[in-house]
Amino acid sequence: MPGTMLAMNETLTIARLGARGDGIAETPTGQVFVPYTLPGETVRVVRDGERGQLVEIIAPAQSRIAAICPLFTRCGGCAAQHMAPGLYSEWKRQQVVTALGRAGIEAPVAEIVDAHGAGRRRVTFHARREGIGMLVGFMQARSHDLIAVEACPVLAPGLVRAPAVAQLLANRLGGSNKPLDLQITASDGGLDVDIRGHGPAGDKLRLSLTEAAERLDLARLAMHGEIIVERRPPLQRMGKASVAPASGGFLQATVTGEETIAALVLAALPKAKHVADLFAGCGPFSFRLAERMKVLAVESDKAAILALTRAAGATQGLKPIAAEVRDLFRRPLLEHELNGFDAVVLDPPRAGAEAQAKRLAASKLGTVVYVSCDAGTFARDAAILIAGGYALEGVTPVDQFRYSAHIELVGVFRRPKKY
Incomplete structure (x- = not known):
């Protein structure tokens, strides 16, 4: 197409950080945004217009630190694990x-x-059919593809079972061949799960999900906000009050x-x-x-x-x-x-x-x-x-x-x- 720049390999110096955490390089042809780079770094990138894909860090910044998660840069959930605390803040x-x-x-x-604090108390997993099974995880960085996640270091301890719970529930729902979102919240009563994307559940599926909730010891399981089973109130402490939020509520x-x-x-x-x-x-x-x-x-x-x-x-x-x-x-x-x-x-x-x-x-x-x-x-x-x-x-x-x-x-x- 006229005006479209072909991808090319370039060496750039990062000037500053953008709002999304991308490093920004100033070039004669305009700004280039390079994810996972830091101010002061010299980097080699594959450039495509104003976007740059990091190939090599030639000269790292002193503010670069090691990421805490092996999926960082592949998983789209985190943008800034490579930033030292001062730069990050x-x-x-x-x-x-x-x-x-x-x-x-x-x-x-x-x-x-x-x-x-102790970490995020809510997480949403995405589930898609891949071959004969269901792939459950997070979106890859800047992509609609999924990456499997067995653990996430930013989640609260109450969500340590969340990836396994999401996988089992997705397996129960795989017959629909629909993309699913499984929102899991840690509560005082246990895990509170709301499933989106499947549509209404018939009697057979409701029974299967109720059995799954028992097996997984869930506090509550809902689909599109409609409660399938509530075994314990999924309470959240708010001052002196103990509140059971609506399923999937803010x-x-x-x-x-x-x-x-x-x-x-x-x-x-x-x-x-x-x-x-x-x-x-x-x-x-x-x-x-x-x-x-x-x-x-x-x-x-x-x-x-x-x-x-x-x-x-x-x-x-x-x-x-x-x-x-x-x-x-x-x-x-x-x-x-x-x-x-x-x-x-x-x-x-x-x-x-x-x-x-x-x-x-x-x-x-x-x-x-x-x-x-x-x-x-x-x-x-x-x-x-x-x-x-x-x-x-x-x-x-x-x-x-x-x-x-x-x-x-x-x-x-x-x-x-x-x-």
């Missing part, structure tokens, strides 16, 4: 600084908080991550007495907030709100928690509703909370604590809040996705006292 922090800068925002950005990636973010949220609200928790999920912040103040929890997912209200009814020593099912993208809380609270906490998905930010900007609410998993949409929404009279007091990056390019953050916005 600054790379992640810089993502937040860069996103704010692009939005024209100047605000203090704290050092990154390590919230990996959870923070690590226990330490959830605790760290919640502590930052609470620290920003020392005097609040009545708070709205928007995009509340099943209550990771609501329950901790309710130890000190009244809470309205708002979430579009009915199953999440049901899990929250059930746990709230069974938990002693909390201030009142009211709950509302509401799509905050289509029906954000309006100014007259917001003005009745001391503060708002919001933790939207990656798309951010643009509609709600506009209503907050038009309100007289004094404090907004914004938890985000996407620095770009956070910066967009932060600009809306700042234009509406808020000051961004500071941002704290929180790393609960170790070795990946993902970063969480907590931003605190306050209005001047005249409001």
Whole structure:
């Protein structure tokens, strides 16, 4: 095709890291992105346009360290096992600084908080038929092909059996010849599994899966969120509450991550007495907030709100928690509703909370604590809040996705006292 560059072998010097963790080299014909390389390194690559495949590290950087997993560079789950801790932390922090800068925002950005803890408590395995058997594993780097995984060093100890469990369940479902996703979560009651991609289960399959759940000693097994069998409640501790989230429902990636973010949220609200928790999920912040103040929890997912209200009814020593099912993208809380609270906490998905930010900007609410998993949409929404009279007091990056390019953050916005 006209304009397409043919693959060629080149020697490059890496200038800096990109947002995805790729090394970036500047050349007369433009930038070249080379995965698994570091600033200052001289490397030989096979180049295809702006992408480079690493062939050889001619001169390694001092910030290069040995990976902890033998599958690193083949498995697509981790991007940064080769980075020394100092470089790694600054790379992640810089993502937040860069996103704010692009939005024209100047605000203090704290050092990154390590919230990996014991490891990730949830993992998704993919399963595909390969010949006469089912191949179960993770996606290969920059590919839709699978790589078998027997163990993963970033997972919490409660998931040590997860690869074997995923393989056995995939074998039971192999007759459908459909690609499957098996989400496995470590809970206080044991492994909680939700299978996607198969479609409805008939009576024969339900019986087979129930037998498998017994054999594997699972807490709960579901397909597309529909429970096949629940042998024990798959409880997650959230402050004083023990919550059984909806099957496949949202959870923070690590226990330490959830605790760290919640502590930052609470620290920003020392005097609040009545708070709205928007995009509340099943209550990771609501329950901790309710130890000190009244809470309205708002979430579009009915199953999440049901899990929250059930746990709230069974938990002693909390201030009142009211709950509302509401799509905050289509029906954000309006100014007259917001003005009745001391503060708002919001933790939207990656798309951010643009509609709600506009209503907050038009309100007289004094404090907004914004938890985000996407620095770009956070910066967009932060600009809306700042234009509406808020000051961004500071941002704290929180790393609960170790070795990946993902970063969480907590931003605190306050209005001047005249409001």
